[in-house]
Amino acid sequence: MSGKVWQRGTTPDDINQKCLQLCADYLGGIWHKLTTDDIEVKILSGGLTNQLYYCGLNEEHRKLVTTEPQEVAIRLYQKKYFNNYDTNDKSERLSDTIIALITSHKNLGPKIYGLFESGQIMAYYQHRVFSSEDERDVQMVTKLAHKLAAIHSLEVPLKLSHNWIVDSYDHFFHLSKQRFDLNSMFNEYDLETLKTHDLSEEIQWMKELILATDSPVTFAHNDFSENNIMVTKSNDIVVCDYEYSCRGYRGYDFGSLLLVWRRNRCEIRKPHEFPDDHTLRQLIEPYIEESVKLNGNEFLKDKRNSVESMLREVKAGTERMTEPKEINTDFSSIKWERGQTPDNIKDRCFDLCRHYLGDVWLNVTIDDIEVKRLSGGLTNQLYYCALNEDHRNTDEEVPQEVAIRLYGGKHFNNYDKQVNERLSDTIVSLLVSEHNLGPKIYGLFESGQILKYYKHKSFRKDEQKDEKLVKELAKKLAKIHALDVPIKRTGNWIFETFDAFYGSANKNYDMKALINECNCETLKMYDLKAEVDWLKDLITKTDSPITFTHVDFRGSNIMITESNGIVLCDFEYACYDYRGYDIGTIFAEWGKGLADIPKPQDFPSDSTFKPFIDSYINESMNLLGKQFSEDKRNSFDHILKEGKIFNLVSNMFFANEAIVVGMPFDKKKAMVF
Structure with a gap:
């Protein structure tokens, strides 16, 4: 079996173009300037569920100095064989997105560069799989045990109530009975064990044994075998393929690993000589040690976390437990x-x-x-x-x-x-x-x-006068703009939205009649389309840096909490775009209460914004160093200019939105903008 190629589906004819487009969208930089002749794409493994491709720059382009990765792994999803996260959930890949982000952030899985609906872009690691030689290396076994302890200690916002192993046993047995005459198959292939033992009874016995073992329920990998444990050139361990991960018995991960312990693929069908207790202790003891570091002494208070208990667990002990109650909601x-x-x-x-x-x-x-x-x-x-x-x-x-x-x-x-x-x-x-x-x-x-849930107040006029709060808010914004988020870095949503809103407004209403009816003096004197085009041109000339942005950075989305400082919320429109939009949006509210929103703004003096901008610059330099300080656009004057220009953009956006969004339309109220 060691020579078998694991591959699902055929490689698409346009795979080079598809990989190049994904890299341009999510990595940006030099990838925008390349053609398919400048890159190498090859299949790494089709896997049993996904297709995995290597995509890298040709050698001549690698000589260029770039901040973007020069080679990546691209995973393209195929249909899962079973959804052990939630069989009622239409999106079987929701858990993949959640888990990939968390394991990447915690350095427990591949670094994520991009997440899209049909796959992922990840760091490419030159590696070997965790082998029988590594299993004999106490230092490598200790590293692996620490990784597994960290995985089992993760807090992942998935359902807590689940028993996928037992459910899958029943599901697969039922399917096999539907598709085949099992007794005839056992006889045809002379399967001695299955001829002498009833498979249904064996499954029932195994289900009871699982419950009796009383293995703690943690976040579990669920495919923790050597093929998914990468040993990099520097002897670091990176765990991959979390697509079947969920809340489950931690013992399943130990069992999956020990099933292949000191065996290679050629030996997978041979009877297994289970590791002795001395070998198991080399894995279990550092696992417990790391778990205590991560979870404190509370971990040891659970008797199931002793060495002796875990030895029984990995061998499937016989202590009984009551069957957990399942919660079933469609x-x-x-x-x-x-x-x-x-x-x-x-x-x-x-x-x-x-x-x-x-x-x-x-x-x-x-x-x-x-x-x-x-x-x-x-x-x-x-x-x-x-x-x-x-x-x-x-x-x-x-x-x-x-x-x-x-x-x-x-x-x-x-x-x-x-x-x-x-x-x-x-x-x-x-x-x-x-x-x-x-x-x-x-x-x-x-x-x-x-x-x-946070008990809080919003960031309004009184809070704007509190210099300490203003500086804290500026630091939060700097941290947002410094985030590396694996979403597309292309597009220009402000321009596209202006055009879309203006088009919808003209389609839905007679704009001239509406302007006259509501006596909008400014719009009677100036052409709205010309104003939008002028503002788009001004945005381009302002040269605001593209960063990850909140896009709705206003007082109602800034919570001043009782015990957690400033917490920002409502990131649902966040994306990569001009950072000036966030600065301009908060500046547009400065010195105004909710009752003042329809009134013309008496724009504050430049000195009013100095504490905010200075704090933003200082925090950005702490986070980004020379990358930030050497860019002339990061001066006080340039950031102040961005705030003023995008103050206009924010107001124009809401003027357009007030007319076209899908809510009850009150002409008099909407047109005050």
Whole structure:
């Protein structure tokens, strides 16, 4: 079997062009200037589920000094054989996106350069697989044990309630009976073991043994074999292929690894000589040591985490446990409405908290919780969900109150109109949560998010006068603009949106009649299309750097919390574009309260913005060093200029949006812009 090529499907004829376009979109830089003649593309392995390609610059182009990676691995998704995350979820790749980001950020998986609906762009590693020689190297085994402990310690916002192994046994056995006459097959291939033992009874025995073993439920890799453990040239270990990862028994990862311990592929069909206790201790003891470092002494208080107990676990011990209760809710049938609060919103929020938070939420009834609407927003619905006071406990690990965001349709998709408009939400929300810039994420599902609930006030006129808060906000914005986010770096959503909104406004209304009816003096004197074109030209001349941007950086999305400092929210339109848009958006609100929004702005003096801009520059230099300081566009004067120009852009954007977005249209109110 060692010579077998694992490949699924055929290589597309246009694979070179497809890989080049992906690299241009997500890596940018030199990749924009290349043709397919300048790159090398080759299949690495088709795998059993995906296709994996190497894409690199030709040798002559590698001599150029670039900041972009010169070679990458591109994974193109194929259909999964089974979805062990959520069989009711339409998007079987949602968990892949979540897990790829977190394992990349924690240095437990390949570095991610791009995530798109049909695949991933990852760092390419020259490596060997974890071999029988590595298994005899105590230092390498220790490294591997530490990696596995870190994987099992991850907090991943996926469902907590799941038992995919038992479900899969039943599913596969049922399918095999449908497709084949099993007894005839056993006789035809002379399968002695299966001729003498009933397969159904063996499966039932194995299911009972799994439950009896009482293996802790953690985040698990679920395909932790040598082929997915890369040993790099520097002898670092990178674990890959997390596509079947989910909450499950940690013992499955140990079992998958030990199944091939000190065997190569040629020996896979031979009877297995299971490692002795001395060999197992070399893996288990450093695993426990690293787990204590990551989780504290609480880890050792669980008797299942002793060396002796784990020895029994990896061998499948015989201690009994009660079968866990399964929670079955068909989320695909839930219709998340926008506008009116659904009648059964309390049931929906309760089910979500049980699935993703577990613990005390599994021991209460719907009468023991409170649900109320926080805001419907212009795009989403947001709800507060909390345990009643008499059911709260002191366990800070399990949230007692959360915010649940249910997606509505976006008014515009400024990320990529050809893909799922919520893909970027998943990517961005995870990253800003990991970097403590946005709300902590407890759960991500296809139609929304479960977030930490913060008691807070918004950043308004009074907060703008607090220099300490202003400086903290500027530092947060600098950190956002310094983020490396694996989404497309191409496109110009501001220009495209201006054109789209203007086109929709003229299609839906007689603009001249509307302007006269609402007595819009400015628009009577100036042609709106000419103003839009003038502003687009001004944007280009301003030469604002392209960074990752929030795009809706206004006071209502800046939470001043009671104990967590400033937390930014509503990143759903975030993308790569002009950083000046964020600066201009917050400047457009400076010195104004909500009641002042329709009024002309008395724009503050330059000195008003000095604390903000100085703090932004200092933090950016701390984060980016010379890369930032040597760019002349990062001077105080240039950033101030960006803020003023994009203040106009922000106002123009909302003037257009007020007319065309899908909400009840009140002419008098909308046209005040």
